[in-house]
Amino acid sequence: MIKPYLSFLAPIITFLLLLCAWELTVSFQNIPKYILPAPTDILDSLLINYSDLLRSTFITFRITLFAFIIASLLAIFIAILFSQSKIIELSLYPIAVIFQVTPVVAIAPLILIWVGLDNAEFAILILAVIVAFFPVLANTNLGIRSVEKNLSELFSLYEANRLQRLFKLQLPYALPFILTGMKTSIGLALIGSVVAEFVAGSGTSTGLAWRIIEAGNRLDVPKLFAALILLVILGVILFLIMSLLEKILLKRWDLDKS
Amino acid sequence: MLKFNKIYKEYDTPILGPLSLDIKKNSFVSILGSSGAGKSTLLRLASNIIKPTSGSVEYLNNEKPNIGFVFQDPTLLPWRSVIDNVLLPAELTSENKKLSKQKAYFWLSKVGLEGKENSLPNQLSGGQKMRVSIARAMVQDCSLLLMDEPFAALDEVTRNKLEDDLLDIWEKNKLTVLFVTHSVTEAVYLAERVLVMSSSPGKILDDVVITEKRSRDDSQQSSEFFSKINYLTNILKKENNE
Numbered sequence: 001m002i003k004p005y006l007s008f009l010a011p012i013i014t015f016l017l018l019l020c021a022w023e024l025t026v027s028f029q030n031i032p033k034y035i036l037p038a039p040t041d042i043l044d045s046l047l048i049n050y051s052d053l054l055r056s057t058f059i060t061f062r063i064t065l066f067a068f069i070i071a072s073l074l075a076i077f078i079a080i081l082f083s084q085s086k087i088i089e090l091s092l093y094p095i096a097v098i099f100q101v102t103p104v105v106a107i108a109p110l111i112l113i114w115v116g117l118d119n120a121e122f123a124i125l126i127l128a129v130i131v132a133f134f135p136v137l138a139n140t141n142l143g144i145r146s147v148e149k150n151l152s153e154l155f156s157l158y159e160a161n162r163l164q165r166l167f168k169l170q171l172p173y174a175l176p177f178i179l180t181g182m183k184t185s186i187g188l189a190l191i192g193s194v195v196a197e198f199v200a201g202s203g204t205s206t207g208l209a210w211r212i213i214e215a216g217n218r219l220d221v222p223k224l225f226a227a228l229i230l231l232v233i234l235g236v237i238l239f240l241i242m243s244l245l246e247k248i249l250l251k252r253w254d255l256d257k258s
Numbered sequence: 259m260l261k262f263n264k265i266y267k268e269y270d271t272p273i274l275g276p277l278s279l280d281i282k283k284n285s286f287v288s289i290l291g292s293s294g295a296g297k298s299t300l301l302r303l304a305s306n307i308i309k310p311t312s313g314s315v316e317y318l319n320n321e322k323p324n325i326g327f328v329f330q331d332p333t334l335l336p337w338r339s340v341i342d343n344v345l346l347p348a349e350l351t352s353e354n355k356k357l358s359k360q361k362a363y364f365w366l367s368k369v370g371l372e373g374k375e376n377s378l379p380n381q382l383s384g385g386q387k388m389r390v391s392i393a394r395a396m397v398q399d400c401s402l403l404l405m406d407e408p409f410a411a412l413d414e415v416t417r418n419k420l421e422d423d424l425l426d427i428w429e430k431n432k433l434t435v436l437f438v439t440h441s442v443t444e445a446v447y448l449a450e451r452v453l454v455m456s457s458s459p460g461k462i463l464d465d466v467v468i469t470e471k472r473s474r475d476d477s478q479q480s481s482e483f484f485s486k487i488n489y490l491t492n493i494l495k496k497e498n499n500e
Contacts, residue, residue, distance in 0.1 A: 150331065164349075172335070
């Protein structure tokens with residue numbers, strides 16, 4: 001049995017050791033900054049550019065969060081429609097799949113043209129929504145379909161109407177599924193917003209992806225790394241928030257015990 | 259209380275019937291049969307959860323009674339506390355809140371779960387969950403109680419206790435009970451009448467009246483009790499071999 005403090009410390013110590021190895025390798029091998037900057041160079045760059053980078057982080061965070069919320073609400077709403085009518089499901093599901101399998105990079109230029117380059121942030125939002133949408137839809141749909149037959153019959157016995165069935169049975173039953181979908185989706189929303197910004201690449205939107213492009217073009221590799229690190233931190237924080245939300249909401253389900 | 263008129267049910271293949279059956283008011287009827295004999299289908303038809311392909315189900319005075327249904331697993335909503343699970347039928351049928359709450363507390367104490375009202379289902383044992391399920395079935399003053407192998411998954415001691423509690427509830431509340439089981443002993447111990455069903459499609463193979471006094475003590479049990487058990491076991495064996 002691994003002690004709790006060890007499971008917390010082990011990855012941190014490994015990470016610090018890797019950083020030391022990185023720092024030493026760069027300084028002993030005289031690797032130029034524009035190829036591989038040392039961790040201390042990255043930290044310097046982070047401190048010098050912090051106001052730029054933080055503003056960009058906030059922009060990426062805002063787009064990701066909005067995209068995630070819109071995608072989740074839309075997906076849950078459409079999954080509810082699916083559960084109410086087989087015809088709606090049969091008609092709309094293939095379209096949802098088409099959106100899912102089309103690479104976001106391939107449709108990004110089209111969306112940019114439609115929305116207008118001066119509205120790049122809005123275009124990025126739409127693209128991130130498209131990327132983040134499907135896992136929530138698929139999982140909510142699965143959750144609603146997974147309702148135990150006996151529970152469904154119990155509701156039939158008491159002649160529950162559609163709304164009662166939906167709000168007292170199907171949606172609560174599907175909640176663990178929905179949250180699993182949302183956990184995947186929040187990561188995808190971030191990926192979507194970064195990829196879309198790369199494609200937009202115009203500089204009208206100044207999220208972290210733009211900082212990475214900009215730094216890359218100038219061979220300012222320490223800044224590129226700094227932006228990358230902020231992106232990773234943002235991704236991890238979003239995932240942790242979602243995991244915490246899941247833990248709080250599913251307290252009553254207590255999946256481990258049942 | 260309940261009458262099946264030439265009832266027949268098929269999905270892709272015939273499942274049940276045609277069969278006719280009369281269930282008297284306040285009687286306790288056990289239904290025995292091998293898997294796939296359509297026992298559960300019969301209960302679902304009785305409760306109107308599913309409709310027959312042909313034939314009809316008639317209730318006394320042509321009025322659908324309050325029906326309670328207890329499934330093989332407790333079918334509780336895991337996110338609802340015990341009391342909220344018991345209140346579910348009242349919520350779905352928009353019954354008076356205060357009154358139904360009183361009844362829910364009454365039935366929970368009746369099935370021995372006083373003090374557990376605010377627990378969540380996964381904090382209860384298998385037997386306790388089944389008790390919640392019984393309280394939920396009873397909470398709307400049901401007069402027809404349908405039970406689909408409710409105690410099959412429980413250990414013997416818990417099962418015996420629940421069977422005796424069920425008999426007590428049946429006697430005191432003038433219920434009509436239809437009880438599906440795989441266990442011949444359970445069927446004979448509980449019921450006044452045992453129906454044996456054949457499989458594919460399900461039909462009534464035998465209809466046995468039980469008059470023997472029941473006892474948990476085997477030495478107190480009459481020889482007729484055991485001969486009924488043997489008789490029914492033999493019918494089931496024969497049916498399974500065919």
